[in-house]
Amino acid sequence: MKKLGLALFGLASAGGIACAVGAKKLFDSTIPRQDKLKVDLSEMADMSKWEEYKKFMVPNREWLQAQELEHITIGARDGITLHADYFPSETPSNKLVICNHGYTGTGISNCASIAVFFHKLGYDCLIVDHRGHGKSGGQYIGFGILDRFDCKSWIEYVERRFDNSKKIVLYGVSMGGTTALMTAGFSGISKSVKAIISDCAFTSPYDVFAHILKRDYHLPPFPIMNINDRMCRKKAGYGFSDYSTLDAVKATDIPILFIHGMEDNFVPVWMTEKNYEECISPKEILLVENAGHGAAYYEDTHACEEKISSFLGENL
Numbered sequence: 001m002k003k004l005g006l007a008l009f010g011l012a013s014a015g016g017i018a019c020a021v022g023a024k025k026l027f028d029s030t031i032p033r034q035d036k037l038k039v040d041l042s043e044m045a046d047m048s049k050w051e052e053y054k055k056f057m058v059p060n061r062e063w064l065q066a067q068e069l070e071h072i073t074i075g076a077r078d079g080i081t082l083h084a085d086y087f088p089s090e091t092p093s094n095k096l097v098i099c100n101h102g103y104t105g106t107g108i109s110n111c112a113s114i115a116v117f118f119h120k121l122g123y124d125c126l127i128v129d130h131r132g133h134g135k136s137g138g139q140y141i142g143f144g145i146l147d148r149f150d151c152k153s154w155i156e157y158v159e160r161r162f163d164n165s166k167k168i169v170l171y172g173v174s175m176g177g178t179t180a181l182m183t184a185g186f187s188g189i190s191k192s193v194k195a196i197i198s199d200c201a202f203t204s205p206y207d208v209f210a211h212i213l214k215r216d217y218h219l220p221p222f223p224i225m226n227i228n229d230r231m232c233r234k235k236a237g238y239g240f241s242d243y244s245t246l247d248a249v250k251a252t253d254i255p256i257l258f259i260h261g262m263e264d265n266f267v268p269v270w271m272t273e274k275n276y277e278e279c280i281s282p283k284e285i286l287l288v289e290n291a292g293h294g295a296a297y298y299e300d301t302h303a304c305e306e307k308i309s310s311f312l313g314e315n316l
Contacts (some may be wrong), residue, residue: 023114063294064115089121095100099111107127118169152186155192180198184249212266255311256284258275259286266292
């Protein structure tokens with residue numbers, strides 16, 4: 001993410017007032033809603049691969065957008081309006097997947113291809129826009145910390161609408177994967193949630209920002225992260241370490257499939273390996289060679305679809 005990198009660069013030599021100014025720059029470039037794509041695609045895969053992936057992604061997105069999608073809105077616990085597109089199975093189904101996208105994306109832009117796949121498997125698809133993204137309201141991005149509450153609200157909406165008749169799968173990529181895992185950690189989470197598929201989730205906002213500081217600038221988290229954490233807590237209502245996927249996977253009995261690209265330079269693969277290690281529920285893992293951040297499904301579609309199909313077959 002180039003804007004994040006530039007902000008962190010401004011902190012590299014900062015001290016005192018300059019450090020506070022740099023922290024504000026970091027906050028302003030990452031936490032407020034980003035209505036234009038600001039992710040550096042080279043973080044996800046090299047550009048030649050990205051061009052190949054788009055040959056698969058774009059037709060799926062165009063096909064999905066041409067379908068009759070139902071636009072749904074609900075209220076979040078803090079009053080923000082949340083949006084999702086509902087795409088039912090061609091035949092009546094008792095299975096539904098909630099698709100969670102990544103940072104600065106939208107449900108349709110990030111989850112179209114996987115939604116088409118789930119549709120072929122006979123699932124209803126609820127493709128959400130996270131707060132601060134797409135057609136959902138909100139001025140600040142939740143990085144999973146806030147989005148887990150929104151995901152819980154979507155689960156409750158599905159249960160109300162379909163009278164608890166749906167078996168629910170939570171799917172997410174990157175920040176969406178983090179959201180799906182963190183949602184699993186709620187005490188008393190609905191028994192309707194039968195499985196979770198998490199692709200390249202980061203363990204916490206703190207961990208992923210600290211990783212970038214170390215990777216790009218060889219800087220420790222202190223004091224940069226401490227200043228920015230306080231700023232985020234004051235303005236956006238949460239701290240970077242308020243919750244972690246590691247907390248969640250130690251507190252759930254929901255079966256989880258972990259996916260990650262081995263060449264991920266943005267969210268390191270150790271985060272998924274640690275999630276898998278700490279997970280106490282039934283679990284499987286798929287590490288895809290030669291795949292960058294968020295690119296595992298596009299790099300080896302066959303392996304991912306085969307693994308997802310067998311995992312869901314066993315757990316639903």
